[in-house]
Amino acid sequence: GAVVSQHPSRVICKSGTSVKIECRSLDFQATTMFWYRQFPKQSLMLMATSNEGSKATYEQGVEKDKFLINHASLTLSTLTVTSAHPEDSSFYICSARENSVGYEQYFGPGTRLTVT
Amino acid sequence: AQSVTQLDSQVPVFEEAPVELRCNYSSSVSVYLFWYVQYPNQGLQLLLKYLSGSTLVKGINGFEAEFNKSQTSFHLRKPSVHISDTAEYFCAVSVGGNTGKLIFGQGTTLQVKP
Numbered sequence: 001g002a003v004v005s006q007h008p009s010r011v012i013c014k015s016g017t018s019v020k021i022e023c024r025s026l027d028f029q030a031t032t033m034f035w036y037r038q039f040p041k042q043s044l045m046l047m048a049t050s051n052e053g054s055k056a057t058y059e060q061g062v063e064k065d066k067f068l069i070n071h072a073s074l075t076l077s078t079l080t081v082t083s084a085h086p087e088d089s090s091f092y093i094c095s096a097r098e099n100s101v102g103y104e105q106y107f108g109p110g111t112r113l114t115v116t
Numbered sequence: 117a118q119s120v121t122q123l124d125s126q127v128p129v130f131e132e133a134p135v136e137l138r139c140n141y142s143s144s145v146s147v148y149l150f151w152y153v154q155y156p157n158q159g160l161q162l163l164l165k166y167l168s169g170s171t172l173v174k175g176i177n178g179f180e181a182e183f184n185k186s187q188t189s190f191h192l193r194k195p196s197v198h199i200s201d202t203a204e205y206f207c208a209v210s211v212g213g214n215t216g217k218l219i220f221g222q223g224t225t226l227q228v229k230p
Binding site: 091104106112 | 162216219223230
């Protein structure tokens with residue numbers, strides 16, 4: 001089956017630094033990847049949609065300059081949290097969509113970001 | 117605009133009992149519906165999906181769901197739960213068009229007790 005990986009699984013960083021999270025589709029090509037944020041005991045909130053070779057589309061209220069998304073290839077998208085603050089601490093999950101197949105998204109295992 | 121409502125935030129149930137997790141959606145267009153399961157500190161795993169065809173959809177781990185267009189519901193059921201089914205369950209609807217964007221419900225915590 002389709003597998004999506006994320007790296008790192010956990011990261012702790014100091015306030016003011018930047019952190020990069022990678023999302024990879026391991027056995028399929030993903031023209032579209034999605035980035036979600038999940039607070040404890042809450043649902044997933046879509047942050048942005050990332051299409052290979054083009055700029056990401058951000059959801060309303062998400063700061064594009066703070067959450068930089070790059071989808072450089074059909075198997076890799078990155079999310080960089082710039083100048084991180086404690087309120088950015090969260091569980092970040094990516095998903096990847098195979099080319100127009102069944103509207104199904106395959107989810108990565110998530111990255112737990114803690115900003116101290 | 118589409119929305120998804122999961123009517124129960126927590127559902128406690130004893131092992132081997134049946135369970136139903138409720139999901140209602142609102143949409144003015146045709147939708148695709150999904151149920152995902154999330155174990156602690158993990159990503160989401162697809163349980164089942166409804167795209168078209170038969171309204172009764174069977175998924176993994178013995179789960180099934182029924183699409184009811186008139187009631188705009190997509191309730192998830194399992195006839196006999198196991199301790200290992202304890203997890204968070206999310207209902208989701210795909211936004212119209214080819215964007216692939218998903219809108220998630222608030223989630224339901226299934227707590228299976230021995």
